[in-house]
Amino acid sequence: MRKYEFTGETQNIECTGKVITLHRIRAARDFMGVKKEELGGWIETEDNLSHSENAWVSGNAWVFGDARVSGDAQVFGDTRVSGKVWVFGDARVFGNARVSGDTRVSGNAWVFGDAQVLGDAQVLGDARVFGDAQVLGNAWVSGDARVSGDAQVSGNAWVPGNARVYDIRHVFTAGPIGSRNSFVTFFRDKDCGISVKCGCFSGKLGEFLERVRKTHGDSKYAHEYILIAESAKACIDLTAEKPEEEGGSE
Template sequence: MNEETKKYRLTEKYIQYKGRILYRIQAIKNFSDVNCGEYGGFVESEENLNQYDNSWVYDEAKVYGDARVEHAANVKESAVVFENAIIFQYAVVKGNAKVYGNAWIRESAHISGQARIYDEVRVAGTVKGNSIISGDVTIYGNAYIRSKGTVRTSSDYVIVENINLDNQILTIYKARNNEIYVTNQEGYEQSLEAFMTNEKDCGEVIYGVLLINGFNLK
């Protein structure tokens, strides 16, 4: 690649992490919200962060192995991305989140908190808190999983739309100890049991949606 087209360089500042050497990156031109000369996070090689788009690794974030960050995606704060994971399009991974295995984080997905995303997972929604998403699962569009979500199969979560709750989009998902929670994108969260008690008019509709979608109620 022509050196003039590159957006960053690997500096001589490095750390040893999990038996690997990771290099602090530095922007060598202005792009997106990054200024020329600004330092970023750490990568193992230029294969980890695309040189010709608006993607960036910020703060103390780390990307290594065969992982890639592309398009306008960001990895921030203390997040770690490794193995064969791909962060792309407009996705953001931040906090202390870890993304690895063959996971793809895409579209406008947001991963934060202590979330762990791995295996063959594909995420286009929002995952935060202490959630663990694994297996061969796709978390899509309007899904909003937080707290202690534990999604290992497609039967562990359901998105519910078009019910009489001010047009809210709800995500119902499995958590630790087989608890079931209801959330929305405004940060609302409570147990399914409490929701069914408080929203009696919608209870039958919700239950029907869960059964139709094969949600694992056990």
């Protein structure tokens, strides 16, 4: 059963030199806190918002291009979601957030404030990306990670569970490195220390170096990892204070 309909109200926007017509939606039935006849946000086509489950676009949010919102995901506020983005699960995108490219926002993840998630990035789990933070390229933010302030997580960085990245100097990524030509991410953690994500390893810097010595001994690869770790220690700023809010409100 269809859960929304077009109201007949439209607006034209310009994106990459092309004029796109957005359509205002209205709930056609009651579902998950949304009442029949309640006005929603703006979508380009019905492909942008699933009729199944409880996903919803509301407020002045725009979802267009090949972007999709499904599952129990919510997109609201003045958010702009475009490109080939997929917002699903119980994810929330709100405020003035901008999400575009081929990104994924899933699980219980929230993207809000003036945050941007672009490229092929993924925000998943219980992660929160907010403030003026940017997640770009092939970067992942997962678990219980918090990325905010003017932080930028980019390239092949992976910022997992215990990350507390509030500043551009809170994360350091290097690679290809080691016997598998992998990428390693060093980041400020919730204990105001440095933690590491490299392949299947995720843990404190000291644990990482111990694993390196155990696995690689005195080899060239061990020296690579140790040198990069020293650079990360020199570059990551552990003094910056955390933002006042880590949550946001719906």
